[in-house]
Amino acid sequence: MRHTNYTLSPTRINNAKPKAKPYKLTDGGGLYLLIIPSGAKSWRYQYKLGCTRGEVSIGKFPEIGVADARDRHFECRAMVERGEDPAELRRKELEERKDRNLKAKQGGDDDFEAFSKRWITERLKTKSKTYRAQIESRLERFVWPEIGAKALNTVKPLHVLAIIEARRATPNTAEGVRIIIQQVYNYAIQKLLVEVNPALPLRGVIEVPAAAHHKHLKEAELGAFWRSVEKQGAHFVTIAATKMLMYSMCRKSEVLRATWDEIDLDKAVWEIPAGRMKMKQPHRVYLSSQALEIFRFLKAIGEARGYVFPSVLRGAVPLGDVTLNHFFKRLDFGVEEFSPHGTRGTAATLLREHGFGREVVELLLAHAERNHTAAAYHHHELPEERRRALQYLADQIDRLAATSAVDQQKVAETVQQSSLLYTGTEG
Template structure:
């Protein structure tokens, strides 16, 4: 009697391992842990042999029967299915053609342009959700059905967002494999639409977007009674809307007072690309005042405890809390959202704003063109923006600052 999909689904673990037969030597093996495996039991040269065809539910009953049929055909041709499978895998590994080997080559290729955190996140997702299931397979043999089973397994755990992220990673790996002539198509694109969309709204960093509220924030910063260095870091951070890591790690040798530029090196940028920040007159004045302190540190805003270290990651947010803002109302990273909103609402071009945010173009030719085209315009934009912030701080009329300029 053959198995049904319901019987396979409802098979419960027992104190000892047991098997339920299907047909032609195919059976479902259920372990005490609850894990279920598809096995093909056959005899070759008079010896009993067992071949693993996959795990359930990644491999369904219908898929297991297809695998069993192919293995049976191999056996009828006088070839040991288990040995044939091992030879195929060995050949793929020798040619660096398994999914895991190609994926690790892709990881290595991109590691220089990623932060350590990004690399670890991507490698972790692949190691936890992908490699154990399809990592050993020749990448050219992986079908859309294999990918679908992989993604459905992740979705079944209630981690739909992770499933979407894993799908994106796998798709990038297959595109890389196409580029190096390992495969002809990206099977992820065929089944990616089968995943339910993520309906929850994306969590945004707490930020202020009302101009009057921004003016109030600026006055709070001016009145801040905490450490002088922290206060000035907040002021420069709002004028330049750079990331916490960038502002806290700012060094004096990165500042060109003559050119009115701050050149941030690639290793401190999220996208691992050097970035130039035009400095307004307001920022230059703050920097000159800080420099007059003659603080013997290479950092512009050193730690309040140790001059040889940068401000701690929580220092800026702690200062914002002291001003009365909760974490739901505002955080330092929200400065970027605040400034971006003001810039967009007053008509500045998206490309120029994105360039100032260091959102690097993937098209390198266009990126170089944008840099040359927008440097002068970005310098003008940053000065006008600083003047606008000052007008909000001083309680002036809320006028679209681009038009006013």
């Protein structure tokens, strides 16, 4: 019964702007996001129970993220299948929340709800406001109704088990809730309030599905992919953006929202500001000759201001994520379900297999260092190695694309020798 054809992504939601009147972004299966003129966004679920149509509020975005909203949607759909009304349950939850808040004001801080709020304030103060709101939302929906009023030292593994078993149909949520409870009790132990963590023995009770990794291409497949990009007959901006994903090893959002003031064609560098990077650290891309050719082509035919990869229909906005996703789905080169994000893994694997060091590849991928001092140092580290790696990557793609599948093995042997010229290593 779980709905799988969801359509929304966090990027699309974040980019959705308010309009003069409220409007909906449909996710599928009756789940949608309502955006009102003030800019507030909230999840809602429309359903039919018998002959009556109903609607229930799931929560606000981003406090309720995409994954949590879909888990809640699944639970609501299951209720409807059983003939239960999700809106009625929601009303009861709100009443119980009011009662708990009243009791919390009257009581001390030795019950689970009060201490977990203290944990959020004291231990998560360096986290973003959105992250703290998401944690509190999970506690409010799944944990406080069950053990919020209990004294910390009276909560047993049995109580925690009941909470996560109720979420078994949504294993990622169940394990996420268990981890939150475990972290709260770790802090309570540090404060010498309790001696035992009731969530710790329950590790592994809920089997969490393995994370789905983005597929990456082997060298023969990469050559076929590159040839199919040209043959598809898409708009030149879409093709250029696709190629730049591979040439730059950047994330999709970082490429699509590139602006001309970030590009220095004379120095052959692309400076992406921290605000546009996932890790919130500035990133420098050393442009290969092939990447420069793309940028110069786009600059020659465009106005060279605003977005480098503008929307085909509206030049004032960047090319949409959905456009690129659909383009990848249309490509027919013998590999199914290859996504834009897979270009990063493909490029990284190719470079590592041809002798480029892990440190260089990690810098190209703009992966954050856990050590902030090291991160600041690495921002300008290994420029020549990084430039050489991206030029090698572009040259290798050209070689693979120009070679038939029959000759791939011969090329691989030749390329293995030529890679020594770029890496500076000896066999």
